[in-house]
Amino acid sequence: MTALGNDAPIGVFDSGVGGLSVLHAIHAKLPEENLIYVADSGNAPYGDRDAGFIAARATKITEILLTRGAKAIVVACNTVSVVAIERIRSWCPVPVVAMEPAIKPAAQNTRTGVIGVLATRQTIASPSVARLCQSHGQNIEILLQPCPGLVEQVEKAELLSDASRALLVEYISPLLAAGADTLVLGCTHYPFLAQLIRDIVGPDVAIVDPAVAVARQVARRLGDQCVSTPHPRPAEARFFSSADPDDARTIISVLWGQNVTVQGIE
Ligand code: DGL
Helix, strand or coil, rough: CCCCCCCCCCCEECCCCCCHHHHHHHHHHHHCEEEEECCCCCCCCCCEEEHHHHHHHHHHHHHHHHHHHCCEEEECCCCHHHHHHHHHHCCCCCCCCCCCHHHHHHHHHHHCCEEEEECHHEEEEEECHHHHHHHHHCCCEEEECCCHHHHHHHCCCCCHHHHHHHHHHHHHHHHHHHHCCCECCCCCCHHHHHHHHHHCCCCCCCECHHHHHHHHHHHHHHCCCCCCCCCCCCEEEEEEEHHHHHHHHHHHHHHCCCCCCCCEEC
16 A cells, blocks of 8 residues: 555546547556546647647646546656656656557558558657657558647547548548558547548558557556555546536547546646
8 A cells, every 4th residue: 555545546648638548448447446537628739839838738737636646647648758758757756657659569560561650740750759660660661640630620529520531531541552551549539530540441451559558557557556446346537627618528528428527727
């Protein structure tokens, strides 16, 4: 038992509602763990913002989660992870689990030797992604595709709209034309567009979402620290957002799959 207690919640955050795709995977893997989720939707998207802004918001939200008693932090945002993860880990007193685009498993499983990576501009341009490409791209081609606009579509719950489809077609068509048989979803918003993506790519292209692997990593870290909850009870999820409270409640309820209340943060 730590000072925080094993019943303390896991704190999860993202620039907006995309990290709910990771929250679903954590809840499926660890249904007895309490969860707190912060969506910084009032400031999304982060993908075109500068690194200083992203790092400052990440610090502030991590502090909010710690104040609410989080026993671990999950950075459910690739953009924050590639820009600010060292900074958060340098001072955060609880385990921090981060995202990275799943380039390694995609590179191991491609049959055509061509993979596509869909992510925000910040993520695509980051040294972390350059390192991943260097480590795992020796004998394959890795096509990096920035996808401005997609985060906004998910923030508006436009999961099946014509506008979302048009953007996806624009970004994915060149990857398919170049022979990609595997698409890495390098942004936690994109799994909510999975139905449209599947429609566009057909049944034979693999779509790789690292959320389940991240949930496994969260379970491992809690186990290592001996802070898993011992109570087999249904867990509670609490939601916070920097967006207009009514908008936040509507979108989070849709993406979480049940009606929730949402508290405001600045
Ligand atoms: N969900 C965030 C990610 O994984 C989106 C970042 C943004 O707001 O641009 O990168």
